[in-house]
Amino acid sequence: MTAKLIDGKQIAEQINVENAVEVARLKQQHGLTPGLAVVLVGDNPASAAYVSSKDKMCARLGMHSEKITLPAITTQTELLAIIARLNQQDNIHGILVQSPTPKQISEEAIFAAIDPGKDVDGFHPLNIGKVAIGDPSGFVPCTPAGVQELLGRCGVVVEGAHVVVLGRSRIVGRPVSLILSQKARNANATVTVVHSKSKNLAEICRSADILIAAIGVARFVKSEMVRDGAVVIDVGINRVEDKTTEKGCRLVGDVDFDAVKQKAGLLTPVPGGVGPMTIAMLMSNTIRAAKMRHGLA
Numbered sequence: 001m002t003a004k005l006i007d008g009k010q011i012a013e014q015i016n017v018e019n020a021v022e023v024a025r026l027k028q029q030h031g032l033t034p035g036l037a038v039v040l041v042g043d044n045p046a047s048a049a050y051v052s053s054k055d056k057m058c059a060r061l062g063m064h065s066e067k068i069t070l071p072a073i074t075t076q077t078e079l080l081a082i083i084a085r086l087n088q089q090d091n092i093h094g095i096l097v098q099s100p101t102p103k104q105i106s107e108e109a110i111f112a113a114i115d116p117g118k119d120v121d122g123f124h125p126l127n128i129g130k131v132a133i134g135d136p137s138g139f140v141p142c143t144p145a146g147v148q149e150l151l152g153r154c155g156v157v158v159e160g161a162h163v164v165v166l167g168r169s170r171i172v173g174r175p176v177s178l179i180l181s182q183k184a185r186n187a188n189a190t191v192t193v194v195h196s197k198s199k200n201l202a203e204i205c206r207s208a209d210i211l212i213a214a215i216g217v218a219r220f221v222k223s224e225m226v227r228d229g230a231v232v233i234d235v236g237i238n239r240v241e242d243k244t245t246e247k248g249c250r251l252v253g254d255v256d257f258d259a260v261k262q263k264a265g266l267l268t269p270v271p272g273g274v275g276p277m278t279i280a281m282l283m284s285n286t287i288r289a290a291k292m293r294h295g296l297a
């Protein structure tokens with residue numbers, strides 16, 4: 001079987017258009033402009049690129065944005081003071097601190113300091129707790145929300161399916177496993193989480209109707225780990241050496257794309273799969289945060 005590719009860019013673009021329409025409506029009918037603050041500490045080039053694309057998307061949708069770039073030596077106390085200010089700022093409805101932060105800063109302390117009503121990343125313990133108990137009033141982390149939306153918009157039936165999630169990170173693996181097992185639309189799946197300590201990892205992956213790879217290892221998922229016709233969602237973004245390119249490197253996912261393409265039924269490419277969905281969902285969360293703050297949602 002040769003997999004059909006899922007065009008995440010095109011699906012994210014549909015959401016971006018919907019979001020732009022909603023931003024225009026909020027401005028016109030309520031004089032409300034949703035605002036997002038993105039904070040980058042240090043000079044990790046990949047993080048800088050992600051933060052820039054989030055900032056640019058705000059501008060494109062007509063939203064307010066503030067990009068705050070801080071030196072790598074910033075202390076946790078300094079960053080907490082900036083978050084306290086953003087928590088109080090009326091024109092900011094969403095706050096995102098790009099992960100990873102330099103090692104002198106505890107991400108747990110930072111995420112817990114963000115006002116849960118402005119936590120559009122969905123990393124505050126209160127929002128993680130709401131996802132865990134199926135309370136829809138919180139924010140769902142953007143990449144897991146993007147995976148769920150992608151499956152829904154591609155017509156993949158999640159209900160009753162066996163979903164295997166490779167990885168248990170706070171950003172992707174753990175929350176995606178929680179949301180897809182919820183009693184909700186585009187959910188109700190039987191979810192298995194496998195990780196670095198799992199026994200029979202390949203065998204469990206082979207039993208998946210939907211395999212979500214979020215393990216952070218380039219080309220980890222081989223064709224032997226995929227059932228014929230399975231849906232494979234590749235969340236990985238890994239930079240690997242490639243001397244044939246101008247930059248000497250390129251991006252690959254957690255899936256051995258060329259081999260798995262011969263086996264899967266549906267497959268997301270990297271780049272152009274899950275990545276654009278993450279930004280689209282961040283914008284959706286920020287618009288919702290602005291509406292919630294003003295009693296419009």
Ligand code: GUN
Pocket residue numbers: 096097098099100121142143171278
């Ligand atoms: N680093 C990689 N993905 C994310 C994300 O979704 N949010 C934040 N804040 N940092 C990230």
